[in-house]
Amino acid sequence: MNLGTHAGFILAAYAVAAVVIAALVAWVWFDHRAQTRVLDDLEARGVTRRSERPQPASP
Amino acid sequence: MTVGSGLRHAIAGTKKLPMALSDLANPSRFLAVVEPALPWLAGVTALALALGLNQALFVAPDDYQQGATVKIMFLHVPSAWLSMFCWALMSVAALGTLVWRHPLADVAGKAAAPIGAAFTFICLVSGSLWGRPMWGTYWVWDARLTSVLVLFLMYLGVIALWRTVEDPSRAARAAAILTLVGAINLPIIKFSVDWWNTLHQPASVLRLGGPAIHPTILAPLIVMAIAFALLFVTLHLAAMRNEILRRRVRTLRLMQAQAT
Numbered sequence: 001m002n003l004g005t006h007a008g009f010i011l012a013a014y015a016v017a018a019v020v021i022a023a024l025v026a027w028v029w030f031d032h033r034a035q036t037r038v039l040d041d042l043e044a045r046g047v048t049r050r051s052e053r054p055q056p057a058s059p
Numbered sequence: 060m061t062v063g064s065g066l067r068h069a070i071a072g073t074k075k076l077p078m079a080l081s082d083l084a085n086p087s088r089f090l091a092v093v094e095p096a097l098p099w100l101a102g103v104t105a106l107a108l109a110l111g112l113n114q115a116l117f118v119a120p121d122d123y124q125q126g127a128t129v130k131i132m133f134l135h136v137p138s139a140w141l142s143m144f145c146w147a148l149m150s151v152a153a154l155g156t157l158v159w160r161h162p163l164a165d166v167a168g169k170a171a172a173p174i175g176a177a178f179t180f181i182c183l184v185s186g187s188l189w190g191r192p193m194w195g196t197y198w199v200w201d202a203r204l205t206s207v208l209v210l211f212l213m214y215l216g217v218i219a220l221w222r223t224v225e226d227p228s229r230a231a232r233a234a235a236i237l238t239l240v241g242a243i244n245l246p247i248i249k250f251s252v253d254w255w256n257t258l259h260q261p262a263s264v265l266r267l268g269g270p271a272i273h274p275t276i277l278a279p280l281i282v283m284a285i286a287f288a289l290l291f292v293t294l295h296l297a298a299m300r301n302e303i304l305r306r307r308v309r310t311l312r313l314m315q316a317q318a319t
Contacts, residue, residue, distance in 0.1 A: 001116055004127040006192040013131045013185040017138070020177050021290070027173070028297045035304035042311045047318075049311065 084162050086303045093296050100293040107286035114279035122276065131189040133280055136264065137287035138181040142210060143245055145175030145291065149217070150242040153235035163299070165231030166306075168238060169221050170298035174291060176214035183211060194258055202251035203259035206244055213241040227306065 003010050042048075115133035122129035149171050155164025186204070187197045198204065217234050224230035252261045263271040270277050 002127065003130070004121075006126065006128045009188045009192050010127060010130050013134055013188045016184045016188075017134045017181045020181050024174060024177050024294055028294055028301065031301045032297065032304070035301055035308060038308045039304060039311070042308070042315070045315075047311045047315045049307065049314075 086162060086166070086306075089163060090300060090303060093300055097293065097297055097300070100289065100296065104286065104289040104293045107282070107289050111279065111283035111286040114282050119276055119279040125193060128189060128192050129276065131185050132276075133283045135182060135185040135189060136280060137284040138178045138185065139207070140284060141287055141291050142175060142179035142182050142207070143248060144288075145171050145178065146210065146213075146238070146241065146245060149175065149238045150245075153238040156231050156235040157239075165227070165235065166299050166302045167295075168217075168231070168234060170302050171295055172214055172217045172221070172234075174294050174298065176211060176218065178287075178291070179207065179211040179214055183207060190258075199258050201257040201259060202255040203248065203257050206248045206251050210241075210244055210248060213237070213244065217241075227309070 111133070115130055119130070119133070121127050149168045152161075152164045152168035152171070155161035156168065183204075186207075190199075191197050217237055220234050220237060221230050224233055249262075251257060252259055264277070264280070272280065
């Protein structure tokens with residue numbers, strides 16, 4: 001691969017794109033981990049949604 | 060099968076479709092479908108990106124006029140298409156919020172905004188880095204560049220609006236209105252190179268008369284566009300999942316606060 005006299009511009013463009021995409025992936029990844037951790041914590045303390053609570057036995 | 064039974068089948072088929080769509084509109088159902096699909100989507104996206112980068116960097120020939128700088132096009136054009144597509148998607152989601160009050164519409168709009176901003180940023184920076192060796196300048200205030208910069212600023216505006224208004228339903232309505240107003244910019248971006256004299260070249264792929272690019276350069280461009288589209292879909296679905304979880308956290312915290 002010979003990028004010629006403008007190699008710096010080409011490499012800079014690909015580097016910026018790689019950094020931005022990596023940041024997007026990291027944002028989605030860490031955000032998911034954070035939300036899951038908080039939900040698990042709340043659930044462990046007994047705070048659940050109505051739809052997830054055990055239903056009382058019907059008579 | 061008689062005509063009558065065929066018609067009944069057709070009617071039954073059309074009745075089933077809205078039920079299937081309404082099933083997906085349920086956030087829990089959406090999570091049940093998206094969670095197992097995401098690893099597969101991520102894998103296909105990684106493969107497509109690897110294939111596209113190999114085509115762009117090692118297979119595609121240099122342009123006879125631009126030389127190797129044409130390789131910047133394989134980033135610039137797909138991110139430009141996605142920057143506009145993402146706003147169009149947000150506009151449909153905005154209609155879903157304001158008109159149909161679809162349960163996932165504002166989730167989709169909110170999750171798409173940072174991703175759209177990121178692709179618009181890549182488009183602007185890669186275009187600038189392509190412009191310096193080809194035009195002799197990083198930036199010029201022509202209609203195409205300026206309207207894309209306006210799109211980027213509008214993305215930042217929508218993100219800021221979501222972060223400023225605390226109540227999600229109020230934030231959703233405000234962001235939806237801003238998104239629909241901003242949609243006016245999409246045809247301006249697309250046709251700016253036809254309506255005004257610009258340093259930016261006119262459309263060379265999506266145009267009447269077919270693409271004006273040689274197939275040896277067009278093929279890697281299409282592969283990169285597909286890879287970027289897959290990346291967008293994967294990130295958007297993952298961000299929507301995160302947003303649904305964030306709203307569950309908010310609801311549970313409110314319930315906890317009310318109970319104490």
